[in-house]
Amino acid sequence: ALPGLASEQACVSQDHLVCFLPGTLALGAHHGLPADHMELAQSLMDTCYQMNRQMETGLSPEIVHFSMHPQKGGKDVQVKPGDRHNLLRPETVESLFYLYRCTGDPKYRDWGWEILRSFNAHTRVPSGGFSSISNVQDPRNPQPRDKMESFFLGETLKYLYLLFSDDTDLLSLDTYVFNTEAHPLPIWTPG
Template sequence: MWEKSMKGLLSLVRKPTPSSFTYICEKHGGSLTDKMDELACFAPGMLALGSSGYGPTDSQKILSLAEKLAWTCYNFYQSTPTKLAGENYFFHPGEDMSVGTSWNILRPETVESLFYLSRFTGNRTYQEWGWDIFQAFEKNSRIETGYVGLKDVNTGVKDDKMQSFFLAETLKYLYLLFSPSSVISLDEWVFNTEAHPPRIVTRHEEEHVGQSKNIQTGRTRGRKEGLFGDH
């Protein structure tokens, strides 16, 4: 299923000339649009995580694509006066990207990918990019009672909302980006799409836990039967 979905994703990858930015275009029915949302910036992290399931050659190709896409997503932020990303970007032949919808609502997808890439590559560049993004949030979004989004990343005009995912995801991934790899190790935990970390349980562990529960249930039933029997 993963390999099939990756073939579909690769068919949407573009890199216009002379731009240095690789992006994933949108598909609507049979037509393609040269547009990429910040929401799609979870893809570099997804690819980095998925690359571990391939042999060395294919793994490096997938990881390389993840790094190219992450560079694009980082520049979603760097390309605006506030250094915060707009909601989406358009790509035109002979030009670099340009912001489309220009609000920012404190989304986590780019820093999520920076976290994964930092863990898988050990490259400190991703921490530096994350720090740039955090500083931009501090400068433009922080207010006395929390953080707010921007109505326009070009002018810096603020809105009056702090989305719940800013705490649950954006700041969590920024925190983990600068944490040792032993903190919520990816060998022991897997993040769902909302950044909650369920622990990885192997089939052997599941069977062991199941057997333990059965034994415990039997003992409990025995004690209760004995208790009622005494009466």
């Protein structure tokens, strides 16, 4: 239980935006930080993946609340009605890209493929493009919002493309760094 709260009131939540952190930790380990950074990155990545996996659409809500004592066969995460939307954010697939590049573990590609399939199934619109949705828990009616944020094209799809590319020298993590908007910048070394 959290300090000052009764155990039945204890609640731990996580925003989807936090899912950038596994990639940052993996990149740090790739560039020489201690190995426990990679272990933490992999554990956090599992959590971010489950934020998608445990939703009926396969897409993460904006915020999840972790069940401290899930019922047998129940979900580990709960979603409040005001948090069940998905804005097509890039953070999870960004971290999948970094973890795949740093570890070579194909499960990160598999997870990215699942997320891409979910985007196609639940956010793609017939006229072209994709739409944010209001309810990741209702695959029959995810309630499209008729809005696609520019970061979906500029970041989410870019990281998915890089995740699925077989050319690991394409924007190599040893020669490029990505800013917070997924723009690759060359790493300059003092000459």
